[in-house]
Protein backbone atom coordinates (compact mmCIF):
# COMPACT_ATOMS: atom_id res chain seq x y z
CA UNK A 1 0.00 0.00 0.00
CA UNK A 2 1.34 3.42 -0.95
CA UNK A 3 1.89 5.88 1.85
CA UNK A 4 1.41 9.63 1.84
CA UNK A 5 2.13 12.27 4.41
CA UNK A 6 0.60 15.73 4.53
CA UNK A 7 2.83 18.36 6.12
CA UNK A 8 0.58 21.12 7.41
CA UNK A 9 2.44 24.44 7.67
CA UNK A 10 -0.47 26.50 8.98
CA UNK A 11 -0.13 27.91 12.48
CA UNK A 12 -3.95 28.25 12.66
CA UNK A 13 -6.17 25.31 13.65
CA UNK A 14 -9.29 26.56 11.81
CA UNK A 15 -7.46 27.57 8.64
CA UNK A 16 -9.15 27.27 5.24
CA UNK A 17 -6.15 25.13 4.39
CA UNK A 18 -7.72 22.45 6.61
CA UNK A 19 -10.54 22.02 4.10
CA UNK A 20 -8.02 21.54 1.30
CA UNK A 21 -5.92 19.05 3.27
CA UNK A 22 -9.04 17.11 4.33
CA UNK A 23 -10.14 16.95 0.69
CA UNK A 24 -6.71 15.67 -0.37
CA UNK A 25 -6.69 13.12 2.44
CA UNK A 26 -10.13 11.79 1.49
CA UNK A 27 -9.12 11.49 -2.17
CA UNK A 28 -5.87 9.68 -1.36
CA UNK A 29 -7.63 7.34 1.05
CA UNK A 30 -10.16 6.53 -1.69
CA UNK A 31 -7.16 5.72 -3.93
CA UNK A 32 -6.02 3.21 -1.26
CA UNK A 33 -3.18 5.31 0.13
CA UNK A 34 -2.35 5.23 3.82
CA UNK A 35 -2.32 8.90 4.81
CA UNK A 36 -0.61 10.49 7.80
CA UNK A 37 -0.50 14.15 8.72
CA UNK A 38 2.16 16.23 10.40
CA UNK A 39 0.68 19.37 11.97
CA UNK A 40 3.88 21.31 12.44
CA UNK A 41 2.24 23.79 14.84
CA UNK A 42 1.42 20.85 17.15
CA UNK A 43 5.10 19.88 17.50
CA UNK A 44 6.92 21.31 20.53
CA UNK A 45 7.93 24.90 19.64
CA UNK A 46 11.29 24.54 21.43
CA UNK A 47 12.17 21.54 19.26
CA UNK A 48 11.36 23.49 16.11
CA UNK A 49 13.00 26.77 17.05
CA UNK A 50 16.14 25.16 18.44
CA UNK A 51 16.41 22.66 15.57
CA UNK A 52 16.39 19.63 17.88
CA UNK A 53 16.92 16.78 15.44
CA UNK A 54 17.12 14.32 18.34
CA UNK A 55 13.70 15.21 19.85
CA UNK A 56 11.42 12.17 19.97
CA UNK A 57 8.62 14.24 18.39
CA UNK A 58 10.83 15.32 15.51
CA UNK A 59 12.21 11.80 15.05
CA UNK A 60 8.62 10.48 14.89
CA UNK A 61 7.55 13.13 12.37
CA UNK A 62 10.64 12.51 10.26
CA UNK A 63 9.83 8.80 10.38
CA UNK A 64 6.47 9.54 8.71
CA UNK A 65 8.28 11.52 6.02
CA UNK A 66 10.90 8.79 5.54
CA UNK A 67 8.32 6.04 5.02
CA UNK A 68 6.07 8.11 2.71
CA UNK A 69 6.06 7.57 -1.05
CA UNK A 70 4.17 10.83 -1.60
CA UNK A 71 4.47 14.08 0.34
CA UNK A 72 1.98 16.94 0.28
CA UNK A 73 3.42 20.24 1.47
CA UNK A 74 0.50 22.46 2.50
CA UNK A 75 0.86 26.07 3.54
CA UNK A 76 -0.91 29.39 3.63
CA UNK A 77 1.01 32.21 1.96
CA UNK A 78 2.55 34.52 4.53
CA UNK A 79 4.57 37.54 3.39
CA UNK A 80 4.96 36.30 -0.17
CA UNK A 81 6.22 32.87 0.90
CA UNK A 82 5.23 29.75 2.81
CA UNK A 83 4.98 30.11 6.59
CA UNK A 84 7.87 30.37 9.01
CA UNK A 85 6.25 27.50 10.92
CA UNK A 86 6.68 25.24 7.90
CA UNK A 87 10.31 26.32 7.46
CA UNK A 88 11.16 25.32 11.04
CA UNK A 89 10.14 21.76 10.14
CA UNK A 90 11.69 21.68 6.66
CA UNK A 91 14.98 22.63 8.37
CA UNK A 92 14.69 19.46 10.46
CA UNK A 93 14.19 17.03 7.58
CA UNK A 94 17.51 15.21 7.06
CA UNK A 95 19.66 15.87 4.00
CA UNK A 96 18.17 13.96 1.03
CA UNK A 97 15.09 13.30 3.19
CA UNK A 98 12.78 13.95 0.22
CA UNK A 99 14.80 11.95 -2.32
CA UNK A 100 12.67 9.63 -4.45
CA UNK A 101 9.36 11.00 -3.15
CA UNK A 102 6.62 12.51 -5.27
CA UNK A 103 5.87 15.97 -3.91
CA UNK A 104 2.67 17.99 -4.28
CA UNK A 105 2.58 21.57 -2.96
CA UNK A 106 -0.83 22.96 -1.92
CA UNK A 107 -0.86 26.70 -1.12
CA UNK A 108 -3.62 29.11 -0.17
CA UNK A 109 -3.21 32.88 -0.25
CA UNK A 110 -5.41 35.91 0.26
CA UNK A 111 -4.92 36.79 -3.40
CA UNK A 112 -3.17 35.64 -6.58
CA UNK A 113 -0.39 38.20 -6.02
CA UNK A 114 2.03 35.56 -4.77
CA UNK A 115 1.16 32.79 -7.18
CA UNK A 116 4.84 32.21 -7.91
CA UNK A 117 5.79 31.67 -4.27
CA UNK A 118 5.67 27.88 -4.76
CA UNK A 119 8.30 28.23 -7.49
CA UNK A 120 10.62 30.87 -6.07
CA UNK A 121 10.30 30.15 -2.34
CA UNK A 122 9.35 26.50 -1.81
CA UNK A 123 10.87 24.55 -4.69
CA UNK A 124 14.54 25.53 -4.12
CA UNK A 125 14.22 24.48 -0.47
CA UNK A 126 12.61 21.14 -1.39
CA UNK A 127 15.29 20.59 -3.99
CA UNK A 128 17.99 21.14 -1.34
CA UNK A 129 16.41 18.29 0.68
CA UNK A 130 16.68 15.93 -2.29
CA UNK A 131 13.25 16.37 -3.93
CA UNK A 132 13.41 15.74 -7.68
CA UNK A 133 9.77 14.92 -8.48
CA UNK A 134 7.86 18.08 -7.57
CA UNK A 135 4.44 18.32 -9.24
CA UNK A 136 2.98 21.63 -10.37
CA UNK A 137 0.86 21.99 -7.25
CA UNK A 138 -2.30 23.93 -6.55
CA UNK A 139 -2.29 27.58 -5.51
CA UNK A 140 -5.71 28.72 -4.41
CA UNK A 141 -7.19 31.80 -2.76
CA UNK A 142 -9.41 32.32 0.27
CA UNK A 143 -12.40 33.19 -1.93
CA UNK A 144 -12.47 29.60 -3.22
CA UNK A 145 -12.94 28.12 0.25
CA UNK A 146 -16.06 29.52 1.93
CA UNK A 147 -16.41 29.21 5.69
CA UNK A 148 -19.87 27.95 6.72
CA UNK A 149 -21.69 29.01 9.89
CA UNK A 150 -21.35 25.48 11.33
CA UNK A 151 -17.56 25.81 11.15
CA UNK A 152 -17.18 23.65 8.04
CA UNK A 153 -16.05 24.78 4.60
CA UNK A 154 -17.37 24.71 1.05
CA UNK A 155 -14.80 24.36 -1.71
CA UNK A 156 -15.77 25.75 -5.13
CA UNK A 157 -16.30 23.30 -7.95
CA UNK A 158 -13.40 24.83 -9.89
CA UNK A 159 -11.03 24.22 -6.99
CA UNK A 160 -12.34 20.68 -6.52
CA UNK A 161 -11.57 19.96 -10.17
CA UNK A 162 -8.04 21.36 -9.83
CA UNK A 163 -7.45 19.32 -6.67
CA UNK A 164 -8.87 16.18 -8.31
CA UNK A 165 -6.54 16.51 -11.26
CA UNK A 166 -3.44 17.20 -9.12
CA UNK A 167 -4.19 14.36 -6.75
CA UNK A 168 -4.81 12.02 -9.66
CA UNK A 169 -1.38 12.99 -11.00
CA UNK A 170 0.15 12.39 -7.56
CA UNK A 171 -1.43 8.94 -7.38
CA UNK A 172 -0.31 7.98 -10.90
CA UNK A 173 3.25 9.27 -10.47
CA UNK A 174 3.59 7.55 -7.09
CA UNK A 175 2.36 4.23 -8.49
CA UNK A 176 4.72 4.51 -11.49
CA UNK A 177 7.65 5.30 -9.20
CA UNK A 178 6.80 2.35 -6.93
CA UNK A 179 6.74 0.02 -9.95
CA UNK A 180 10.21 1.21 -10.97
CA UNK A 181 11.85 0.46 -7.59
Ligand SMILES: Cc1cc2nc3c(=O)[nH]c(=O)nc-3n(C[C@H](O)[C@H](O)[C@H](O)COP(=O)(O)O)c2cc1C
Nearest residue numbers: 010012015016076077078079080108109110111114
Ligand atom coordinates in the same frame (compact mmCIF):
# COMPACT_ATOMS: atom_id res chain seq x y z
C1 LIG B 1 0.75 36.98 8.68
C2 LIG B 1 0.00 36.82 7.39
C3 LIG B 1 0.63 37.13 6.20
C4 LIG B 1 -0.03 36.97 4.98
N1 LIG B 1 0.63 37.28 3.83
C5 LIG B 1 0.03 37.03 2.64
C6 LIG B 1 0.73 37.30 1.41
O1 LIG B 1 1.87 37.77 1.40
N2 LIG B 1 0.09 37.01 0.25
C7 LIG B 1 -1.17 36.48 0.22
O2 LIG B 1 -1.70 36.23 -0.88
N3 LIG B 1 -1.87 36.23 1.37
C8 LIG B 1 -1.29 36.52 2.56
N4 LIG B 1 -1.98 36.27 3.74
C9 LIG B 1 -3.34 35.70 3.65
C10 LIG B 1 -3.30 34.18 3.93
O3 LIG B 1 -2.39 33.50 3.10
C11 LIG B 1 -4.65 33.53 3.73
O4 LIG B 1 -5.68 34.30 4.29
C12 LIG B 1 -4.65 32.12 4.29
O5 LIG B 1 -5.83 31.45 3.92
C13 LIG B 1 -4.58 32.17 5.81
O6 LIG B 1 -4.38 30.88 6.25
P1 LIG B 1 -4.24 30.60 7.82
O7 LIG B 1 -5.62 30.75 8.38
O8 LIG B 1 -3.76 29.19 7.89
O9 LIG B 1 -3.27 31.57 8.38
C14 LIG B 1 -1.36 36.47 4.96
C15 LIG B 1 -2.00 36.17 6.18
C16 LIG B 1 -1.34 36.34 7.37
C17 LIG B 1 -2.04 36.00 8.67
